[in-house]
Amino acid sequence: MTKSSTFRLSAREWLEANCPPAMRTPPPEGGIVWAGSRVHFDSTEQQQWFERMRDKGWFAPDWPVEYGGGGLDASDTRILEEELSRLRCRAPMINLGVWMIGPVLLASGSAEQKARHLPGMARGEVAWCQGFSEPGAGSDLASLSCRAERDGDSYVVNGSKIWTSYADRSDWMYALVRTDPAAGKHAGISMLLIDMTTPGVTVKPIDLISGKSHFCQVFFDNVRVPAENRVGAEGEGWQLARDLLGHERRAMSKFGDNNVPGVDFLALARQLLPLADTASRPLLAERVARAAMDEHAYKLTLQRAHEAGRAGQDVSGLVASFKYLHSEQNRERHELLMALAGNEALGWEGDPFDETLLKLTRQWLNSYTYTIAGGTSEIQLNILARRVLGLAASGG
Amino acid sequence: MTLILGEEQRMLQDSAADFFASRLPLAANRALRDLGLTHDTQAWHEMDELGWSGIALPEELGGLAFPLSGIALIQAQAGRTLAATPLLSSNILCAGTLALCASDAQQRDWLPGLASGKLRAALALDEGPRHDPVRITLAAHRVGDNWLLDGAKAMVMDGTLADTLLVAATLDGETALFILPADSAGITRTPLALIDSRDAARFAFEQVAVAADGLLARGNAAEQVLATVLNRARICLAAEMQAISRVLFDTTLDYLKQRQQYGVLLGSFQALQHRMARLFTELELAESCVAAALSALDGDGDLALLAALAKGKTGEVALKIANEAVQLHGGIGVTDELDIGLYLKRIRVAEAQCGDHIFQRTRYAHLIQLAEAL
CATH class of the missing domain: 2.40.110.10 (Butyryl-CoA Dehydrogenase, subunit A, domain 2)
Structure with a gap:
């Protein structure tokens, strides 16, 4: 047995024994632990999952053991991520320390900064x-x-x-x-x-x-x-920030599908379509099909980028399009669900409204943030045009 | 399901690319059009010699037993230079039907000829202005041991060059598939001049007698076989359109990097940059759909769903890219001298064939259980 398959088996065994079943379901909104000095747990399972991963050093699996990390090499880290995703484990915590500034300190921080800050990040004690x-x-x-x-x-x-x-x-x-x-x-x-x-x-x-x-x-x-x-x-701040944003993209991709709370677009659309007025129904169904095809195509594109990347192909162009595609498609799907739910999606809060639809309405309003935060869609298009397509920078 | 090509697929793709670049480059295909020819007979024989006509057929019938995705890969490379091939009509649609539902005797009668390229076949299906595989009015009747066909087919791709016809008919209220020589008595064929200058014909069938063993399948079996080969054809057309989209996108991108107006490169205008960046994301989405559909073609994945997704998405994107390619080239974009127009015309035909993106979207809606609302 190769070293990597041995590691895969032992990681799988450990995760199966230590990730509580309740932590293998998609989390509710705000359902992932925010690490730090004021850490709060909603459930015992959440706390167990947090503490076990922490003690294993797997908040920062690829960091050196001396800084509280897991000491894994790149290949074992990827295997661990695959196994986490296979078991549909929730992220054990949110920690910009480990994901963002930590890697920058590891690469560019002073010895004192590393010793002072990295262990607290790796143990989820400092937010x-x-x-x-x-x-x-x-x-x-x-x-x-x-x-x-x-x-x-x-x-x-x-x-x-x-x-x-x-x-x-x-x-x-x-x-x-x-x-x-x-x-x-x-x-x-x-x-x-x-x-x-x-x-x-x-x-x-x-x-x-x-x-x-x-x-x-x-x-x-x-x-x-x-x-x-x-x-x-x-x-040197600007260069460090650029390094850090590279880590951000990696961290976001780690977040994966398991950890994005949200309504199931197609399931909800199927529930709502029969309730729509008969005259509009065909047109609404056509738009649902179109959005479903786009979502399907996007998921296949994620898979293709993953496979091509593993095969050593250049996938930088694909990866640069993900944020734009995902956030724009997400907006479109929410718009469509709002149209399908009609008046029932106009509620802000309160018992008379269906809980799922209240959530939908808030998510629709929230969907605007994704096309803005982390580089607006327009900035994403600029990046694609200039870095991927090689078109010259313009004045505006 | 895997979304990147394997070693054998890449080798086939490379040799197809070489063949079309050297034997049927775009200039040669333009010259064929100028001569009023729909294809290069000699080049088709050379494809036969490479084994392509039987590439996906079993070895005992003269084929190479390569996975079906091989045909889609060849079609894609042919698309890049706008080369016509006999593969979609003869191999995917007709030989594919025979391999799925014909008796051993019927297979022995027809498949070796199709595999070697000695026979060229065409599927006679559509009767109305749009692709509609469920609306078949061409009628078949039993007369003694034989069958009689009566009706018309509006658009049969490769119908002029075909010596063999696969005809979809209605028999006692069921779909039925017949195979017969294209010069059978009672058949009137009218060649059609299409915008892409490929081969096509209209057919009238008047009391056309078909031998008893000309019936391949009827009822559910016929409908299922037809659905399967149409889905395979849709994926091949999707692969071809995707290849053309990429040529058009790259050509347009190059043009924006060379063409100057107002003393600056066109490509430096943000309004144009964003249009190209959006097209890029659409092109990559479509590429992934084709990749998944190629897997489905080889038995890994939901053939119907991925055919609808791939043809629907590539068709929509190809039209968009072709339209943008013309627009972004400006005045020269509407001239016959520029190759953009040739690609645009081919996309229009490939988009319509076997169902355009609106047809595919409707199919997709049915397949994901939205049908009640439609």
Whole structure:
């Protein structure tokens, strides 16, 4: 038996013994544990799954053991991911530390930063949030203006970050700040690690059109950050952020189908179609079929990219189209379900409305965020046009 | 189900690409059209010699026993240079039907000829303006030991060149499939000049006598066989359209990188970049549908569902890309000199053949149990 098939068998055995059956179902909205100092569990199974994966080192399976990781090589890590997906295990926790800033620290952090921050991430004890976007810097992220001014051994940070997920539950933030306003747009940016308990940090949750959300705005008022919390050199922040966004795409793909809460489009459409007015029904059914075909084609494309990637083919163009396709198709499906459900989908809350349809309505309102967050659809098209199709950058 | 090609498939694809690039390049096919020819008889013989006419037939009947996806792969490469082949009509539709439902004697009568290319066959099915395999009014009657056929077929692809016809008829209220020589008494055939300059004909059947052993199947068996070979044909057409879409997309992308207006490259305009980026995502979705359908063609996957998905998606995308290719080329895009128009015309025909994307979407809706609402 090869080393990899031995590992696959032992991983499978361990997961079957240790992943509680309740953790092998699609999670409800907000049903995945948010790691950190204020961790909260909805159930014993959730806590067991969290603690067992943590103690196994499998929150960060490919990190060195000395930092609390699992010490697996790339091939065993992939096998573990395949086995997690095969058993339909939920992600044991959400942790931007492990997924995003951790890999950057592993590659570019100082020895002190690694020793100080990585073990807490790998054990899910410290929650991290991302401070990138600002009220004045959305798609054009590099125009950010949150200022970090050097003062002795510290930086003094003033400004604001927006669209920071779970900032209100986070212990630390990794942030892009402007350390040199005189330098070029990109060259003046540095990356800082900021303790969210530092005086001068204020967090305000943001209500969306869909209601409460995990998004927050964070304000910095003369916040003193020790200079040793800067990752890399001054002016290297932009490059580090690009590295980090590469990890983001990998993390999102790990999230996989098992972990996306949502309504089953086709099942709900089938339930709703017979209730629709007879005259409109054929046209509605035609639109359902069209959306179902698009969804089918997208799933096949994910599979094809996976297979082609494994066979060593270049799939960068395919991968670059996923976010655009998924978020746009998701919007379209929700629009269609709204049309099918008609008046019954107009409820905001309350018992008279069907629970599934109330959820649908909130999801429809939430579906707008996916075509905006993490690079708008228009930015995705720019990326496809320029990096994949090789068309020259335009003025606007 | 696997969505990438295996070693043998890639080798076949490469040799098909070489064959069409050297033997039937686009310029040669354009020249054929200018001469009023629908195909290159000599080149078809060369395809026969390569074994392609019998590629998916069993070895004992003169075939190569290659998986059916081989035909789709050849069709795709033929699509790139707009080369006509006998494979869809003779092999997929007619030989495929014989292999599925004919008696041993019937198979011995017809299949070796089809496998060697000595016989060329065509399927006479559609009677109305749109593909409609369930509306068959051409009537078959029993007279003594023989059959008599009466009726008409509106569009028979490869009908002019065919020496053998597979005819879908209605017999005592059931579907029935007959095979007969195309020059049988009582048949009137009218050649059709199509926009893609491929071979096609209209047929009238007046008291056409068919021998007793000309009946291949009737009732459920006939309907199922017809459904199967049509699904296979849809996948081959999807593969061809997808290959053409890619040529058109690449050609248009190159043009946007060369053509200057207002002192800048056309490709630097964001409005055009986004159109191309959207087309790219659609093209890749369609590619995945074709890949899955190729697997289904070889027995791995739901043939009916994936045929509807692949032909529906590629047809829709191919039309969109062809339309954009013409538009983005501007004035030169509507000239006969540019090859874009030749591809556009072929796509229109391939889209319609065996059911366009609207037909396929309706099929898909039925297959995923939305039929009650339709």
